[in-house]
Amino acid sequence: MVRxxxxxxxxxxxxVLTGLTVLTGLNSSGKSTLVQSLLLAHQAGLSPGDRVPLNAKPGLRLGQPVDLLALDATTTTVEVEIDVDESTTAWAFETQFDGFEDASxxxxxxxxxxxxxxxxLGAERLGPRTSHGSAPAVSATVGDIxxxxxxxxVAHALAVHARRDVAPDLVHPNQPRVTTLASQTEAWMSELVGAIQFEARLVPRTDITTLHVRSSSLGDWLLPTxxxxxxxxxxxxxxAGLTARPGDLLVIDSPEAxxxxxAQSAVARFLARVSSCGVQVIVETHSDHVLNGIRRSVVSGEVAxxxxxxxxxxxxxEPxxxxxxxxGRPDHWPAGFFDQMEVDLRSITRPRPTDR
Structure with missing residues (x-):
């Protein structure tokens, strides 16, 4: 529970946040705000003093204190409360103090x-590139990916951690013998885009990683571009799904992009599988294919x-x-909840005077 x-x-x-939580609805309705509250709480735990940055990794872009406080607030304090297993942790963030007008x-x-x-992972992910940078402070044996x-x-992670084994429950059924990150990434990506292989290499004495792609339809190794x-x-x-650990919070904005x-349905079923392995997954989406992919996972028994x-x-x-x-049936279906296809079809098939 988050308040x-x-x-x-x-x-x-x-x-209420469960193993797999889907955030959907109209634009600018507060979906990202919920995610930002969790990221801000995480940032508070990282801050050595009483100053908690509003713009930090991962994905925190809140601007200044005035941007955080609700317009109709009767106090100057923003509160985030997280209840996990009947244990509650609360944070009170003061937005007005000396110099707050220019503070971040x-x-x-x-x-x-x-x-x-x-x-x-935000909605605006990095598109195809001819080369990729290297993550700071990452080694093959120590530290988080x-x-x-x-x-x-991502290319650097594949180059450095290619031989790392993934969780047994995330091993793709078409690739049960080779359980490394490199092999399982190819297996799950093939589920989305057809048979595909990746080659990620570190360029010696630089901070550059190269990534090449080969698909069954093309044959040759190609640049992502x-x-x-x-x-x-x-x-x-x-x-991200293959490397997340039990207890982690995996937040994906627009996995369907x-x-x-x-493929949208397939990536949703993959994330449902990840959630069944003890990773708490939050998906922000506007895709009915993502929703239906999750529903399929429930019907198949892959996720409860x-x-x-x-x-x-x-x-x-009210949310x-x-x-x-x-x-896989929703307990209710509010107006505006993934019903645009029905709305459009009713308009398309409505009898008109010229049809008579």
């Missing part, structure tokens, strides 16, 4: 670290229905929590 007070558009709002931080006297490690909130270090955006956008999603409908929660946010209306049963 927000005076945080941007939420004066006092609570959200808020004050928090009791900054405690949350129990999760966030892995965040760093992908960057736009996926810019010659195979389209979908592969570059999906690759960090797959690598640049993918065709079948009671671990899936959907929050539908529609402008100034609605939607659950699904074991047959």
């Amino acid at each position: 927000l007070r005076n945080f941007k558009r939420f004066l006092d709002q609570s959200f 931080y808020v004050l928090c006297d009791d900054a405690r670290a949350p129990t999760f490690r966030p892995i965040y 760093e992908l960057g909130d736009d996926g810019r270090f 010659n195979v389209g955006f979908g592969i570059s956008y999906a690759l960090p999603v797959i690598v 640049h993918l065709h409908p079948a 229905s009671d671990t899936v929660t959907i929050h539908f946010l529609a402008g100034r209306a 609605e929590r939607i659950t699904i049963d074991q047959r």
